[in-house]
Amino acid sequence: GENVEQHPSTLSVQEGDSAVIKCTYSDSASNYFPWYKQELGKRPQLIIDIRSNVGEKKDQRIAVTLNKTAKHFSLHITETQPEDSAVYFCAASRAGGFKTIFGAGTRLFVKA
Amino acid sequence: EAQVTQNPRYLITVTGKKLTVTCSQNMNHEYMSWYRQDPGLGLRQIYYSMNVEVTDKGDVPEGYKVSRKEKRNFPLILESPSPNQTSLYFCASRPGTGSNQPQHFGDGTRLSIL
Numbered sequence: 230g231e232n233v234e235q236h237p238s239t240l241s242v243q244e245g246d247s248a249v250i251k252c253t254y255s256d257s258a259s260n261y262f263p264w265y266k267q268e269l270g271k272r273p274q275l276i277i278d279i280r281s282n283v284g285e286k287k288d289q290r291i292a293v294t295l296n297k298t299a300k301h302f303s304l305h306i307t308e309t310q311p312e313d314s315a316v317y318f319c320a321a322s323r324a325g326g327f328k329t330i331f332g333a334g335t336r337l338f339v340k341a
Numbered sequence: 342e343a344q345v346t347q348n349p350r351y352l353i354t355v356t357g358k359k360l361t362v363t364c365s366q367n368m369n370h371e372y373m374s375w376y377r378q379d380p381g382l383g384l385r386q387i388y389y390s391m392n393v394e395v396t397d398k399g400d401v402p403e404g405y406k407v408s409r410k411e412k413r414n415f416p417l418i419l420e421s422p423s424p425n426q427t428s429l430y431f432c433a434s435r436p437g438t439g440s441n442q443p444q445h446f447g448d449g450t451r452l453s454i455l
Contacts, residue, residue, distance in 0.1 A: 230400070238381070261441040272431060272446040273384070280441055318383060324441060327372070327391060328399060331384040 231256040233321050235332025243340050248306045250335045252319035255300070259321040262295060262302050267316045267334075276317075277304070309339045343368045345447035347432050353453040354422060362417045362450050364432030372435045373415040374399070374444065375407065377428040384431065390415055422454045 234253045242248050254262075260281035265273035279286045279293045279302065286293050290309075295302040306313055319332040345366045354360055366373065374389040376399075386399030390409040404426055406418040415434075419426060429451050433444040 235383070263443050265446075272448050274446070275443040278443055320384075322441075327389050327397065328386055329374075329444065330386075330400075331376075333381055333383040 231259075231321075231328070231330050233319060233330045233332040235319050235335055237335060238333065239336045239338075241338040241340065242309050244309060244311060246309055248309050248313070248337055248339075250304045250317055250319070250337075251301065252303070252321075252332050253299075253301050254321040254330070256321065256323060256330070257300060258323040259300075260324050261322050262293070263320050263329075264293060264304050265318045265320065267318065269315070273318060306337075309337075311339050311341050313337060314339045343445070345432055345434055345445050347430075347447035347450050349450060350448065351451050353455065355455050356423055357421050360419050360422060360452075362419075362430060362432075362452070364415045364417065364447060365413050366415075366432075366434040366445070367413065368434060368436070368445065369412065370434035370436050370445075371412070372437065373409070374433045375405070375415070375417045376431045376433065377401065377426075378431060378449075379428050387417070387430075419452075422452075424454050427452060427454045 263278035266276045267273040290307045292305040316334045318334050322329040348363045371392050375387040376384040385401045388407040390396040432447040435442045435444045
């Protein structure tokens, strides 16, 4: 079945450094790729998403890149801050489909 | 305020005692879904609903039932809970049946089955 692999499972960075989380999907028909942030004890919340008709999208310190040929997409956080510490999930879904497949999550620690 | 509301937030119960987790959204969303979250496994889809009276299985439907009699409500039913259903559960909704839209999640329900 379809799956999404996410790496690393844990990432620790110093405040001000950049963080990169990578995901690979198996379903070549996937065309929507959201990223969710989940703070401790809270619900997942969308931070950025990308559709397959673009290769990159940026929103302030956060950017996502998509390589459809390699079936690979990544989240980039620049100038990390302690409040960026959370679990981040990537996900993939296809047009006309009803399932969303999530990665296993990356726990990001930003050390002050 | 636009939101997805789940109840209860926490529940400790025993094996075999039927329970229902309610989910309600006030955004007139067509699509609703249930996920369970377990350490190292991310969010796995249990069931989803494309609209009233239209539901389908996700990736881990065993041991669960759902219903969608009204657009706003999508309860998750555990007829005979077992310890392997101990987990954190999230309900989510999105505007349409097209997949290219983000989901809005509820605050979660932590279930412990003893």
